[in-house]
Amino acid sequence: MSDEEKPINKNGTDLDENGTDIQNGKEADKQINHNEENIENNGHHNNDNNNNNNFTHIDTDSDDEEDEPPKLKYSRINLLPPNFFNKDPLSACFFQDKYFIFATHSGIVHICTSQFETIRTFKAHRASVLSVYTDGAFFASASMDGTVVIGSILDEKDIIAYDFQRPIHCIVLDSNFATKRCFITGGMSGKVIYSSKNWLGKKTDYIIDQENGPIVGLQIVDDLIIWMNDKGINVFHLANRSIIQILEKPSDSARNDLYWPRCTQPDPDRLIIAWSNYIWSLRISLKTAEDKLLQQKTQSPISSGMSKILPSTASISFRNIQEKKIEIEHIFKLDDLICGIASFKDDLWMVLTYNPPIRDEDNSQKPMYNNPDLKLINSMNGEVEFEEELGLRNVDNLGLNDFNLGLHIEQIPKYYIISAKDGVITEEYQLQDRLNWYLDKEDYLKAYEISGHLVGFNKRLSYGIQYVDSLVKDNEWTKASEFLKTLLPVEEAQVENEIEDEEERERNEEILSQWQTWSNIFINSDHVKELTGIIPQTDKIPKEIFNKILDYWIDQDTEVVKKLLDEWSIELYDFEKIESELDKKQDANNLDTSIESALITIYNKSLQPIKSVPHLYKLKNDSIIEYCATNHILKNFITQLPNFIKLKFTNIEDINTISIDKISDKLDPIINILIDSRLEILPQEIIEIFQNANLSIINYLYLNKLKSIDNYLISNFQNEIIRLYCEFNKKLLYDFLISNNNYNVDEAIKLCEINEYYKELIYLLGKIGENKKALDLVISKLNNPEMAFEFVYKLNDKDVWLQLINKSINKYNFLKILIEKSDESTYKFYDPILILTKLEDNNKDINEEDRKKILINLKQSIIEFSKNNQLNKLIQQIILKLIYTQSQELSIFYRNEILKGIEIDNI
Template sequence: MDEDEDEDEDEDEDKDEDEDKDEDEDEDEDKDEDEDEDEEPHLKYQRISAQGVADIFKKDAASAILVSDRFMVIGTHWGMVHVMDFDGNEVKKYRAHAATVNDISVDLDGEHVGTASDDGKCFCTTGEIVVINYMRPVKCVALDPAYSRRASRQVVSGGLAGQLILYEKGWFGGKDTVLHADAGPIGALTWKGTLVAWADDMGVKMHDMSIAKQITFIDRPLDSPRADLYRCRMCWRSDSMLLIGWADCIKVAVVKSRPLGQQPGQPTLYVEIISVIKTDFIISGIAPYGSMTLLLAYVIDEYDTDEETSDPERQKRKSGSLPELRILDVDAEEISADALMMSGYEYYQPNDYSLEYARTGDLFYVLSPKDFVVAKSRTADDHIAWLLSRQRYAEALSSAQEEEARDSATLAPQHSVEEIGQTYLTHLFEQEDYGTAARWCPDVLKTNNLLWEQWIFAFAAEDQIKAGYCRNSCTNARNALTATIIPYLPTKDAKLSSTVYEMVLVHFLNTNHEMLLDTLQRWNSALYDAHNVAVAVEDVYQHAEGNRNLMECLAILYVAEHRPERALEYYLRLGRPDTLDLIREHNLFAEVQNKVLLLMEFDQLQSTHSTKPLDTEPPANPPLESDATKVPTQSEAVQLLVTNTDAIPVGRAVEQLREHKKLLYVYLDALFKHDPNTGFEQHNLQVDLYAEYAPEKLLPFLRISNSYSLEKAYSVCEERDFIPEMVYLLGRMGNNQKALALIIDQLGDVHRAIEFAKEQNDADLWDDLLKYSMDKPVFIKGLLENVGSNLDPVRLVSLIPEGLVIPGLKEALTKILQDFGLQLSLQNDCSKILSAHIVELTHKQISSQRRGILCSRKSAHVHLRVGPLLIVLAVLDSRGYDMSCVRRPIVLR
């Protein structure tokens, strides 16, 4: 008894566990269903039921379909071919065959239609009719894509005969060429460019028509069902990528070019399989869907791979299942699956369905013997309607905004941003989410002033306070309005009452000066009355003098009020970078002619690289490239002063800067660079400034200017021992001997001495140079190396004291002799060239003088008798002779 009881208890526990598992499974299924319901479909479907299609299904059954860029073609089991528009209205029909139409092909231009049938014929029409009879059922056909453009009219077909046949038109009729045979019946065929791909019992092969060679063979998987059990489906994703769906296997083949020089004799093209996908359904159609793949799937419980069976149950035709359109992404993951409720689906098998697509890639047609459905890519309207049905307003509004940015005409009126936004704002108010509603107002209301006013009052009516915007206690609707909607008020495209904007500015003036400044910088001054706001800010500034934010606000407001002279004071005190722009724009030079020092100090503040004040004493011995020379004399403030000397006189500027020598140097240096003649009366002062702050600029200044005292300048240079400057000044004063002595004694630069002597072009100075150099071997060598027209080498050598040791004398003398020899050689060669040229020109002159000259009687200035003969005058040495003077004249007829 105890054992029985234990067994009963165990059974009860097992039952409870099973019930719990069932409940968990039910919950999982419910969750999956909910997820499916929340997942938006990728396609929408519509049954094509136009009268043309309805007539086909009423009297016949569809067997094949093709969709071109211009029309659709449907073939039937009774051999009829129907040409239709994309809505299913019949355009044309004709009986092409006596049996089932198995395949249809159209050339790229859409001018010619080819069909293949079980009656053994291929029928090509439009313009001209071509009937090709192969006596065996033809399962597939493909017209040359350029069929209408080529006289050859090539057609490739295949069928139960197991031959891939190329038909082409010749001079004496059509000609058949067998491209491939003996591999079983051919069930599928497609032609793209120069590539023809077909499927037989062995697999898929590809033929390159340009070289008339097969370039690849793609075999079927080993575990595949019989080749004739399920038709192979093929389509081209691109000119070089072929999608193959056969039974439950998908292969992606890519045609590639073989590198030059590899495997000579092989075709230039080869095929690589880049993807193989195994499915759990039979593929009844395949098409590209953007970067993804669309499949017409037919789910079966199992398929019979036995070619011969005697089991009656297995021979029975099984009831069909619903076809499905499934989408696979680039990683072969299924992202969508929609079952199609096709009429009479229970009677049809995978081979009874066809999938065709428009070349635009957004329409997909599914055909069964008695039904016709088109699948379309969902539009933005469809997506928005789906979101709205689930109250996902934010997503719907974002989608509407994106679509309107692309093309507002594509959306239905009820799906405009304004309509969806109004619905969303109402929803947010119902949810009391006022912050989100405020953030969406600019996007929804845009430039509609009336709607802005309505919603602003709606915010005010709710008496809402937004934390962070109102620092103090807000007790009325006006404050609530200010706190909530301030950041989103329209300030560009739409304009509300100026009172609204002034109220916002006053709110910030009382609560947050930084926000006030930021708002004034962002807002156009036309939104408010600048005078009213400036008065309010001035009143507050009286009690908070020195507040930089309020100073910035006043500067902005006075400019907006067209009182830039009041704003200039705050601009300078703040050191604003746009101060100079303000001066130029409003011609405020008269306002700043007494503020030159302030402008220069302002410019110093703008220099981010300077670490010391400019107005400092110079170092005792400044280097040639000191920090002093790096002062930006091209800065905007300095340039403003030097380019407007008519409004800011030089004398007045110098008087204001006289106690600030460094700033004075910067100003006068910039002035001299701008125009050396402006401020010439300050050049004596400028000599001292250059000597102190920029010695390297002094000599160029002395060379250019003529408005300084030579004696004073020499004295300044002498105090600082500026030898090059002293030499230049002595030269200008005419004391060349002293200048030359300075070069020789102080600088010891023989080359500079020679250059100085050349510049002065004084023979006595050369004598002085020779005299000063005779006790200096280095100078003698330098003179020997630079002899020329100004210096006689013979005289130089003769003056050299006996016994003086001169390093490099031998090389210098050798160079002199070599140069002399070179000169003689050049002179001789030039003389020869000149003589030859003279002789050549003389010969040309003599030859031209001896040429005869044809002249008329009048121009000869002699009386000539005119007879039946042409008289020729002989001209020798430019002298003319009358023919009568010649004893035996030459006569030409």
């Protein structure tokens, strides 16, 4: 077996080909005992360091009193072997999902779980361990002494060492190491070596790249190998055995081998590389067939040393393998050197930056070493959104390569800041951490706001109560009241006591208890004003509290009392007590409309509407009658109806000046109410009340509408209706007279005579047989010949006809009607020819000139009359001829029938 490949025991000492210890057995035992002692003393070491577990960061930009909790919290790592950091500085570390690996400058490798439970601690190398790696099943370590150790994490016997003769800076295991046993290394030799086992079981090395400077960084992503050297960032595709991309390092960056790069892979297809003061964000994806074809046409393939090493047949099987594509998403330049990088939430990176030491001019140019800074950088634009200086111990003489930043995610992300001499865990402040911070600062408002899902109801309520208490102490009563409304919500179900869940019911009881307590505090502190708008309207709070609130406002502002009584249920307070207090407050000389309205509200809600009416009248409420009707108490205020109606008018004189139609429109709702109440309030009562109040117009409107709804009820009020029609609406009088009979005709005649309603008077005179007097009014007062003719025509009285004829002799329009309207039925009373003859006779009542005018004016009527007579005569002759013809035919028919023989059957 060659010197490059030697198996080692669990303690890291060399073994021969048979597996025996090459070193002195005594020395091996001594090393084992030393390691076991470290492990056994681990718990004791932890106890000794409990006092140092808390880590305080240094933030030079923050004030002494912070308003917001820190973004990050820190704690020291004290679960590593006791000699780590102090006697044996750390030189390398690696953080995997399940396992962590720490290595020191003395060559010791410590493997533990992610909970720092020790799995193995052994000396693997004779010099500083420069790189460690694990895939979760196997680990690998590389050292300054040129050796590489690879083994199983759980199987101590499965371990082997290789010697590459030159310092190894980096090592990674192939993605399929468990089956292929392949790994990649790089170091001072400048070679990137892909090591595997051949078919004989011997290690075979393939040089991927060389002669481009020391390898300072190495990463494997699936089947891509990425390393950093003087050329920059190199990407090698294992499947195609070719370098697919080289990203040159900017010329203004630091020397390549001075500051080693840091890598993190936040996503399977994304790699972040921080090197010197630059950050590359790379996206790894498959090239499409079109991309590959375009590359073949436009670019010559990138050459590599692989073609010199691998046989020609080795690449044949890879020709058709699809190439990977590396895309640069971002390149950011920072002002500081980077010694660690990891992904953070919300598109942020956590970056650990290194500040080189500066010379102390006052102390003989002694170098002053700085703690690293922890920054959160926006991955989209490279801006620093948060930074603070750490407070690591023993940073003197440490360079950039002595610091590391690792990430491990279980339930929450934990970031491990590792230096050669100290280790710190940092986490984002969680809700519970923020809650504790606010409580420590006595910021109970913030503690209440963020504790919704962190603590139980009672605990969270206590935070809110403490905040209210702090506001009260600071005399911030308005803020305290506003927050109480949020802190102690009372839902409708709570008010109605409909909560079925026992736990919820207990919460409700506690809330109501707190309301009672704080209500008394506000009242006793004379801060009723702030309490008024927030107190829940529930009868689970004692009435005394609501009484005190109302008492306060009765003395301060009766408008508020009115508003509260409108909003609050009558069950919340002692309404009789409040009524008494309001009565005392009311000044007999000065009307307080708010108090009157408040009393009305109490009476309405306590179902005492009768008590409201006097107050409504004081307030001149013109809807008082509607209110009484709605509450069925109108009968109790019959005598007050005239006063109530007068409230409808700004000036009572308007009732005598405005038109009937306008009054009717204004009072129509009230008249309808009176009509609807006719069986409860009899019409006789209504009429008497308004007659005595000199409001006959109301009776007119009332009886007129009642007549159209219930004609039976007005049978005893026809005389009153006639009187009201005569006064307010003559148009309705005539139709009422002719359609009704239950009225005093003599009184009606007097009213018509007084008002000179001749049409109605004529009807009434005719009704009592005063036909001649009625006809005389038609002729003398109305001068209406048609009405006179119709009147006489209906009577069919010879004397009246004679009166009409005599009165018409000297009136052209009357004579005209007599002539034109004459027919066979009038011939027995007068003959138009005789009237004309009489007109031609010497009549002393008519002078000659008037007679001639009358005859001339009647010419057309006479012509029409003559025509009608001739036509009648002709028609009568024709009819007579028809009768004669029909009679003759019937006579001949019957004669022939008589002369016929009759056949009789023999029996």
